[in-house]
Amino acid sequence: MEGISRFFCFMAIGALLFLSSCAQKKDIVYYQNIDQFSREGSSITFEPKLQPDDLLMIIVSAENPEVAAPFNLYAVTIQNTAETAASQPRLQTYLVDSNGEISFPVIGNIKLGGLTRSEAMTKLKGLLGNYIKNPTVNMRILNYKVTVQGEVVRPGTYPIQSERITLPEALSLAGDLTVYGKRNNILVIREMEGKVTTTRIDLTNPDFINTQFYYLKQNDVVYVEPNKTKVNSSVIGPNITVAISAISLLITIVALTTR
Structure with missing residues (x-):
């Protein structure tokens, strides 16, 4: 009887250590x-490269704003559904399509996919140089x-x-x-x-x-x-603390019966 009690005691201790073990x-x-x-x-x-589905904000400026105006998308007004909120202007964006291209005012389709942001701005400045003297290009990835x-x-x-x-x-x-x-x-x-x-x-x-x-x-x-601890606890179930308490009680009972 004493040998069986010790066996159960060792088993309970082992299970308790397993359930309450900590990661190394x-x-x-x-x-x-x-x-x-x-x-x-x-x-x-590191500098990210433009890829399909990127949304770009591109602003072209020059010494004479009127010259740069045709190369900028017009801002659109977004109506807010709240009665007390005012409508807010929002800049339109350029979508990089599946071919890596954007549709740019006046110039047409321009391939920017695979370029970094600085490389894309340099390319745009070169193309705009045919229309504007010393253009400035600002670009951001919005999404x-x-x-x-x-x-x-x-x-x-x-x-x-x-x-x-x-x-x-x-x-x-x-x-x-x-x-x-x-x-x-x-x-x-x-x-x-x-x-x-x-x-x-x-x-x-x-x-x-x-x-x-x-x-x-x-x-x-x-x-x-x-990790394995989370996987094991998921298999055992959320009531792991109840199981630990039960095992602790079992150890106490076994210890008392072996006296």
Whole structure:
């Protein structure tokens, strides 16, 4: 009888340790051994390239505003449904089509897909030089966004104003990973030249800083996979604390009966 009691006691202790076990430090800490990482720093530069479905705001200006006027889209007035709210003007935008082109006033179709923003502005200035002396071009991507899913505090789609964001910054926008997020297997889904690519990133290894996925591109999707602890707790169910309490009680009963 005593041997059976000990057996159940050991089984209960093992189950309790399994249910309440904590992740190891190596599974949680970011940028491990970064002090041994290259002390020269990263030399990666990043500027997003224009791609289909991008919405662009392009403003052309010159010394004589009347000369530049035909090359700017007219602002449209958006009617607000609220009775007390006034109508607000909004600049029209250029949509990059599936061929990477925009339809530009006077000039016609211009291919900008695959160019960086600075390259696109340089190309536009060259074309406008045939019509305007010393034109100035200002361009912005208005629908730059990234999506963060999975084991983060606030999953969702986040608009980016600066047109430049790193993977750690995007995760921070989403409130960082939960304790159940797998730090060494972050999935980045990216569309490049009409093809969807997937890459796995290990946040515990600082080497990812020197890869092309340190900076995110517009419309990137970041997915944080749940670790084994979350998967196991999902299988066991939400009442895991009740199970732990029951096992603790069982250990107490077994201990008392073996005296």
